[in-house]
Amino acid sequence: MTPDFYRIKRLPPYVFAEVNAMKAKARAAGQDIIDLGMGNPDQPTPPHIVEKLAEAAANPRAHRYSMSKGIPGLRKALCAYYERRFNVSLDPESECIVTLGSKEGLANLAQAITSPGDVILAPNPSYPIHAFGFIIAGGAVRHIPAAPGREFLEAMERGVRHSVPKPMAVIVNFPSNPTAYVADLGFYEEIVDFCRFHKIWILSDLAYSEIYFDGNPPPSVLQVKGARDITIEFTSLSKTYNMPGWRVGFAVGNRHLISALTRIKSYLDYGAFTPVQVAATAALNGPQDCVEEIRSLYRDRRDVMIEGFAQAGWDIPSPSASMFAWAPIPKPFRHLGSLEFSKILMEKASVAVSPGVGFGEYGDEHVRVAMVENRHRIRQAVKSVKTFMSNASEILEEVERRARQKQTS
Structure with missing residues (x-):
C-alpha cells in the first residue's frame, strides 16, 4: 500500500x-x-559564547527539561536587544517567546493560527517556510511581489478585493532571503496602516537584521506606531553570531499571537537545551564586537x-x-x-x-x-x-x- x-x-x-x-x-x-x-x-561561533555553553553544560541541574517559552533570562536579554537596537519596549512575559530557530517558530505559528482555507499573502520568491508553513497547516497562499514598494502594496489591495475569504495575514521579510531586498520605515508605515484598517496580521521575518553593509541598519516593523496591535516578528541568532546549528530564535510582538504560539509549543516541545539558552543569553548581553x-x-x-x-x-x-x-x-x-x-x-x-x-x-x-x-x-x-x-x-x-x-x- x-x-x-x-x-x-x-x-x-x-x-x-x-x-x-x-x-x-x-x-x-x-x-x-x-x-x-x-x-x-x-x-x-565566538569563543565567549561557546565557553558559556560549556560552563552551563557542566552543571547537572541544566540537564533537566527546560521551558518551552524560553528561560526568563534569555527572554529579558532579547527584550533588552530590542530596546537598544530599535527603541522598542517589550514585556518578556507576554510579548516574547524563544523558538528553536525562526523557521520552527514560523511553522508552529502557522499551525496555531491557521484554519483550513485561510488566505495568506506571501512574497514570491521567498524562503520556503513562509508559504509552505501555512500550506502544511491547511491554508491557501496568494503570492505578492517580493520587493518592497508600490507593487507590493497594490498586490495586497488586490488580495483584499479578490480573495475569498479575505487574507488573514501577510508575510514580510526584509532583509530578504533570497532576494536581499531591504525595506525602510516609510514602507512599514504603509503596511501597518493598510493592515490595521483591514484587520490583517503582519508576520515579519527579521533574521538578517544584523547582516547589513551600506547605509542605516535595517529597521523593525515594530518601530511603527500601532504595529504591535497586529504584528509578530521573528529573529534568530543563526547568522548574527554564527550559531545556525544551535537552533535559537525568537518571536516578539502582539501578545495574542505570542500566546497562541506559546500554547501550541507547550504541546510540542520543552524548549532548547538550557545550556544553549544560557549561552544565547551571553551572546545578546555580552560584547558585540x-x-x-x-x-x-x-x-x-x-x-x-x-x-x-x-x-x-x-x-x-x-x-x-x-x-x-x-x-x-x-x-x-x-x-x-x-x-x-x-x-x-x-x-x-x-x-x-x-x-x-x-x-x-x-x-x-x-x-x-x-x-x-x-x-x-x-x-x-x-x-x-x-x-x-x-x-x-x-x-x-x-x-x-x-x-x-x-x-x-
Missing part, C-alpha cells in the same frame, strides 16, 4: 534535493565543489564576489544586506531555467548555487549565491565561472545534444 497523506500531497518535490544529491555525488567522486548554495555560515566582525567578513566577501563575477562576465547586483546575492542567470543560459543552470554550473565549473525556482516560480530567472566561502575560495569560483562563461556556446551545444538524445531514447 502506498499511502497518500493529505499534507504531503500539498508539498511539491523539494527542488534543492536534486542539486544537493548531485553535489554529494560529485564530492564522493573526489570533485572539489565550491559551495555557494546553502546559507550555512562557515565561521565558528563579534557581530561587527561577522558583518565585516560578509561585506568583504560580497565585494570580492560581486567584482570578481562581473569581471568573469556575470553581472550580479550588489546586496546591501543579508548573506546572499540574488543573481540573474547569465543571458546565454537564461532559457534553461534556474534548476538546469545550477546543475550545469556545478558540472562544468564545480560551483554550487541555489536554484531560484526553489523559492517560488517567480524566482526561476535567478539563482541565490551565498557568501559562505572564504575569499580564496570565492576567487577560485570566479576563475571557474570565467572559464564557464567563455565556453558558453560549447556548453549549450552539449546541453542541446543531450536533450535531443534523451528525447530519442
Whole structure:
C-alpha cells in the first residue's frame, strides 16, 4: 500500500534535493565543489559564547527539561536587544517567546493560527517556510511581489478585493532571503496602516537584521506606531553570531499571537537545551564586537564576489544586506531555467548555487549565491565561472545534444 497523506500531497518535490544529491555525488567522486548554495555560515561561533555553553553544560541541574517559552533570562536579554537596537519596549512575559530557530517558530505559528482555507499573502520568491508553513497547516497562499514598494502594496489591495475569504495575514521579510531586498520605515508605515484598517496580521521575518553593509541598519516593523496591535516578528541568532546549528530564535510582538504560539509549543516541545539558552543569553548581553566582525567578513566577501563575477562576465547586483546575492542567470543560459543552470554550473565549473525556482516560480530567472566561502575560495569560483562563461556556446551545444538524445531514447 502506498499511502497518500493529505499534507504531503500539498508539498511539491523539494527542488534543492536534486542539486544537493548531485553535489554529494560529485564530492564522493573526489570533485572539489565550491559551495555557494546553502546559507550555512562557515565561521565558528565566538569563543565567549561557546565557553558559556560549556560552563552551563557542566552543571547537572541544566540537564533537566527546560521551558518551552524560553528561560526568563534569555527572554529579558532579547527584550533588552530590542530596546537598544530599535527603541522598542517589550514585556518578556507576554510579548516574547524563544523558538528553536525562526523557521520552527514560523511553522508552529502557522499551525496555531491557521484554519483550513485561510488566505495568506506571501512574497514570491521567498524562503520556503513562509508559504509552505501555512500550506502544511491547511491554508491557501496568494503570492505578492517580493520587493518592497508600490507593487507590493497594490498586490495586497488586490488580495483584499479578490480573495475569498479575505487574507488573514501577510508575510514580510526584509532583509530578504533570497532576494536581499531591504525595506525602510516609510514602507512599514504603509503596511501597518493598510493592515490595521483591514484587520490583517503582519508576520515579519527579521533574521538578517544584523547582516547589513551600506547605509542605516535595517529597521523593525515594530518601530511603527500601532504595529504591535497586529504584528509578530521573528529573529534568530543563526547568522548574527554564527550559531545556525544551535537552533535559537525568537518571536516578539502582539501578545495574542505570542500566546497562541506559546500554547501550541507547550504541546510540542520543552524548549532548547538550557545550556544553549544560557549561552544565547551571553551572546545578546555580552560584547558585540563579534557581530561587527561577522558583518565585516560578509561585506568583504560580497565585494570580492560581486567584482570578481562581473569581471568573469556575470553581472550580479550588489546586496546591501543579508548573506546572499540574488543573481540573474547569465543571458546565454537564461532559457534553461534556474534548476538546469545550477546543475550545469556545478558540472562544468564545480560551483554550487541555489536554484531560484526553489523559492517560488517567480524566482526561476535567478539563482541565490551565498557568501559562505572564504575569499580564496570565492576567487577560485570566479576563475571557474570565467572559464564557464567563455565556453558558453560549447556548453549549450552539449546541453542541446543531450536533450535531443534523451528525447530519442
